[in-house]
Amino acid sequence: MIMSRIPAAPGEAQGNLTDRLLAGLPAEAVLTDPDVTASYAHDMASFCPAGSPAVVVLPRTVEQVQHVLRTATALRVPVVAQGARTGLSGGANATDGCIVLSLTRMDRILEISPVDRIAVVEPGVVNADLARAVGEHGLSYPPDPSSWETCTIGGNIGTASGGLCCVKYGVTAEYVLGLDVVLADGRLMSTGRRTAKGVAGYDLTRLFVGSEGSLGVVVRAVLGLRPKPPRRLVLAAEFASAAAACDAVCRIMAGGHVPSLLELMDRTTVRAVNDLARMGLPESTEALLLAAFDTADPAADLAALGALCEAAGAGQVVPADDAAESELLLEARRLSLPALEAVRGTTMIDDVCVPRSRLGDLIEGVERIAGKYRLTIGVVAHAGDGNTHPTVCFDAADPDESRRARESFDEIMALGLELGGTITGEHGVGVLKKEWLAREIGPVGVEMQRAVKQVFDPLGILNPGKLF
Incomplete structure (x- = not known):
């Protein structure tokens, strides 16, 4: 295995490593205090082992990143690149003796071009900050992960992130036009383009998107932008069964509608949100479907979609009249994960994606698995693209409950594959799913x-132990 070539860096070796790093970095960019470095050891995933970094480096320039990679290659020290560590698969977890390369200080928006409809950014730019900045130019950057207020563009690229609006606007990979990447040996490579079209050679840009820092370190990205959409209006539809809600999703998609958002919450999630926030959602609700349009006439589009929901058996359909009402309806969806976390204190969030036509089968299967393992498992889903987030609630202090949580998580992934789906739609593989x-x-x-990994990282120093 590639990992077997990587020695640890304790004792004298760590001192040598630190000295070599300081030869090309300012002192404030190199952190060695064990209490500080320990805080960089892992992301937000449960059940993922994390090692102890030898050092944490916070570069501000491309040249500093190159120095780190050259040093790592010379000393055969693993490097784990990190953003805001909001990931949910352990993809940013440290390995023993590694250099944690935190890119959060490379946070400049270098260019916004309304004519070319691109933004050029460093990897530490926060997703929401970019969205606000391009919005001032009448533009939008559509990918919007749930953690968009804190997650970084570099992390989004590393995991090929999605978000609530993927059903209409697509995922991160569709907006990354070009990259500057520092390779394992410190060389700088540019991929892609800043033009609207371009097919010169292999698409190495797409290769890096979703590679979780295992092929190189992204230091600059050219991102495609879209015109800022019109105002968004939201509709909520209540169903007496998850099957009926999924039938509505199928009717909506088969009817050629293109909502900007189509989200589903099962009964477990609805009740958890009620318990947390006293939102007054009907306790009889078995599934809640939220849909939005950002078209020229969103009210008319919502009316047509509402009719399809009623035809599928919706007991109540509530369209919003304005943006304020729309935000109120979406608040329940935003509270889903905090509400489920409050059930038992800890959650494992899956992101199995299935064909839209099998969405109902996945939700019914998760309910069976929850009963089998005597656990609370809520499901929220980006229903428009079949990307589900079964969320296992458990007490991490209870060994038996933790074991059952992990077993249920694996069974959900097996179910997803049986239904013709994939083990991850937007969270990545990391340690959790390799x-x-x-x-x-x-x-x-x-x-x-x-074999691809071997070409880009022959010494196996880039984020070892992840993916496979």
């Missing part, structure tokens, strides 16, 4: 991916 990646892509697929 065994499942092998099941999904098969031995030949793993062999080819390892």
Whole structure:
């Protein structure tokens, strides 16, 4: 295995590493206090092992990143690149003796071009900050992960993030036009373009999107932008069963409608939100569907969508009249994950994605799994693209409950594959799902991916132990 070539860096080796790093970095950019470095050891995923970094480096320039990678190559020290550590798969977790390369201080928006409809940014730019900045130019950057107020563009690129608006606008990969990447040996490579079209050579840009820092370190990104959409209006539809709500989703998509948002909450999630925020959602609700349009006439589009929901058996359909009402309706969806976390104190958030036509089967299967393992498992979903987030609630202090949580999580992933889906729609593989990646892509697929890794990172120093 590639990882076997990487030695740890304790004692004298750590001192040598620190000295070598300080030769090309300011002192404030190199952190060695164990109490400080420990805080960089892991992201937000449960059940993912994390090692102890030898040092944390916070560069501000491309040249400083190059110095870090050259040093790491010379000393054969692993490097784990990080953004805001909001990930949910352990993809940013440290390995013992590694350099944690935190890119949060490379946070400049270098260019916004309304004519070319692009933004050029450093990896530490926060998603929401970019959205606000381009909004001042009448533009939008559509990818909007739930953690958009804190997550960084570099992290979004590393995990190929999605978000609530993917059903209409697509995911991160569709907006990354070009990249500057520092390779494992410190060389700087540019991929892609800043033009609207371009097919010169292999698409290395797409290769880096979703690679979780295992092929190189992104230091600059050219991102595509869109015109800022009109105002958004939201509709909420209440159903007596998850199957009926999923039928409505199928009717909406088959009817050619293009909502900007189509989200589903199962009964467990609805009740958890009620318990947390006293929102007054009907306790009889088995599934709540939220839809939005940002078209020229969103009210008319919502009316047509509401009719389809009623035809599928919705007991109540509530369209918003204005932006304020729309935000109120979306508040329940935004509170879903905090509400589920409050149930038992800890959650494991899956992101199995299935064909839209199998969404109902996935939700019914999760309910069976919850009963089998005697656990609370809520499901929220980006229903418009079949990306579900079964969220296992458990007490991390209870070993038996933790074991059942992990087993239920694995069973949900198996169910997703059985339904023709994938183990991850937007959170990445990291540590949490690397065994499942092998099941999904098969031995030949793993062999080819390892071969790609070998080309870009022959010493295996970039984020070792992740993906496969």
